[in-house]
Amino acid sequence: MSDGGGPRAPLSASRRSFLVGAAVAGCGLWAASARAAEDVAGAGALELAVHPSLEPVEARHYEKIEGDRVRCKLCPRKCEVGDVERGYCGVRENRGGTYYTLVHSAACAVHNDPIEKKPLFHVLPGSLAFSVATAGCNMACRFCQNWQISQARPENVPHARLPPAELAAAARAAGARAVAFTYAEPVVFYEYVLDSARAAREAGLVPVMVTNGYMQKEPWDEILPHLGAVKIDLKAFGEPFYREVCDGELRPVLDSLRHVKAAGKWLEIVTLVLPTRNDSAREIRALARWIRTNLGRDVPLHLTRFTPMYRMRNLPPTPVETLERLHGVARAEGLRFVYAGNIPGHDLENTRCPRCESVLIRRTGFLVRENRLRDGRCPDCREAIPGVWA
Amino acid sequence: MVKIDRREFLRRAAGVGLGAAAGLGGLPRLAAAAAGGRPQDRRGRAVRCVRPDLFPEPTAAPSERVYGEMLDAACRRLFGAADATEAFRGLFAPGENVAIKVNTIAGPRLSTRPELVRAIVARLVAAGVPAGNVAVFDRYAYELARAGFAAGRCAGATLRGTDEIEGGGYEEEIVSSGRVGTNLSRMLTSCDALINVPIMKDHELSGVSGALKNHYGSISNPNKYHADGCNPFVADVNAIPAIRDRQRLVVLDGGVAQCEGGPGFKARWAWNHAGILVGTDPVAVDTAAERIIAARRASKGLPTLAEADRPARILATAAARGLGARCREIEDV
Secondary structure (H helix, E strand, C coil), X not given: CCCCCCCCXXXXXXXXXXHHHHHCCCCCCCCCCCCCCCCCCCHHHHHCCCXXXXXXXXXXXXXXXXXXXXXXXXXXXXXXXXXXXXXXXXXEEEECCEEEECXXXXXXXXXXXXXXXXXXXXXXXXXXXXXEECCCCCCCCCCCCCHHHHCCCHHHCCCEECCHHHHHHHHHHCCCCEEEECCCCCCCXXXXXXXXXXXXXXXXXXXXXXXXXXXXXXXXXXXXXXXCXXXXXXXXXXXXXXXXXXXXXXXHHHHHHHHHHHCCCEEEEEEEECCCCCCCHHHHXXXXXXXHHXXXXXXXXXXXXXXXXXXXXXXXXXXXXHHHHHHHHHHHCCCCCEEEECCCCCHHHCEECCCCCCEEEEEECCEEEEECCECCECCCCCCECCCECC | CCCCCHHHHHHHCCCCCCCCCCCCCCCCHHHHXXXXXXXXXXXXXXXXXXXXXXXXXXXXXXXXXXXXXXXXXXXXXXXCCXXXXXXXXXXXXXXXXXXXXXXXXXXXXXXXXXXXXXXXXXXXXXXXXXXXXXXXXXXXXXXXXXXXXXXXXXXXXXXXXXXXXXXXXXXXXXXXXXXXXXXXEHHHHCCCEXXXXXEEEEECCCEEECHHHHHHHHECCHHHHCHHHHCCHHHHHHCCHHHHCCEEEEEEEEEEEECCCCCCCCHXXXXXXXXXXXXXXXXXXXXXXHHHHHXXXXXXXXXXXXXXXXXXXXXXXXXXXXXXXXXXXXXXX
16 A cells, blocks of 8 residues: 555645755654745746646556547556546546646645654665655555545646656655655656656665556556666555455456566555455465466565455454464465564564574564665574665 | 525525425425426426527527527416516526536537526526626636636626646535435535536437436546446436436527537537527536537538437436436427
């Protein structure tokens, strides 16, 4: 599950204070959803007659079809979109047979977060990830903790113009080592991710994508070379859950997981455990077995605790005991790195050597208290620990 | 003028509360009696008035005066009232806040006309609803402006895009109806009564876009609800009590209509229908529009919507949900 974006900033925040605030945010406590920038869309965009706060950029991964319609090829929905209509994501719009992204550089949430918050536990531990999102999503998960932006149209959330080069510069100024595309759903702001990832790399930063994985192979092929790591939500291991709770499908997410792994990119997986919905031992066993068989036993799996949110306020928070039990189930299937998330201070947040069980990285929530890794190895038994450590 | 509490208004009306006139929104008994007949007498009814002189010239702006006369004629038939003003006296109490939802997504040539809205506002004012109690809205201020509405006011009524409301324009509370979960425009939730003023066009997914589809502009996330011909989502949206119970009247702007290529404007398939459809039943109005569009498509050699694999299933679903009834026969005046 994408990490939460924090509270929304006062609407009076100027763009300058938006960026400065983000740069000095430290642990990302400053909420940075700013009002639309004053330097809004130029004359070219006005001809398209879109909201004055947005600057349309022609989208990638679509094709023109009959009668001024387009077919989007970015995600498995393959929306066929008529003139003046948008795809399911709400941020890509057809105008006269040309498909536009409305959210390139239209950041609605910016935080300088601990990278563990993504969560990425095997990537640059203890570092900061300059995290950004736009509005929109290609799913509609009933438990989404970022629904105020993920389910919104871009005109309806405060946002500021943050072009890729400025994003990278702000990340450097903030002392981050990574740039994370996160919170809502980076698949739908794909073009912004692609351009910003390139800018981030040029600035010496590590781009990471925190995503639901609901994307087609071709855009993955294009963007993966520019990413340093990927975290994908594997929300459940059954099509009914994906269909009923997320309005999506499981199979394309499994395809994405395989694809990212085959590309050699560092991959971590999050499963948010919802009481009575996806918390059976059988389901997690099958999920873990699939990961081991298809991705390998070294892909970290985060089993995270659910808190009532959005359209699933009727469920209780996940009992800690459930996470502990399911952790055992996943480990029994051979996965070497299984974590329990959203329970600050719990031992299952720590990274242990899979061979000698020594604590390698000790955490409290998103805070790294101790990192004993030496050259990516256990200091006690010298076991190589997979990850991006430098 | 003294503003009375809406509940008090209904109490004085001897009491049919909202929702009692199933499928006809929150039409109070007093309003029904004053306007002639019982609420259920207007179920399934759609009255059309066509005036070839609506457009002085084929490409000229329509006439506000003629729009007003059409509205009067349609209300005479539908309500048995002397004119629209008398009908409005029965529909709206002087102290109520009345919102008018227009449709401006397709630009200046296929949007609700300001001239029609001004004619409606004038009759509301004549019926005792102060102009300050009337608000005309759609999703975005820029779409209203592009459709020809002057910024800020319309015949003395407030003109506003939902996006102009501080804080984002939508209620924080999530409302659920069927498979829809959404946030409502505060322009909608801040009114007591609603007049739905859509346009008449085909839609590439839902088949037809009229009164029912117009409420996609009243919610925060319409993009999530276009699968399967927008069905059952359109009915789900219209079944939301805050919409269903506020809506008292539909005045469909059929000045310019379109039979193919919607929702965007396609000059080749648009025509000066020069008419309006009036009803209290959105299903009746939309099924009448469907019939008009079907006839136009046939005259142009186009396949039926069903043959084009986009039948307007949203209409049957809305009827099945109790939101109204199919119009058996368009009543022409």
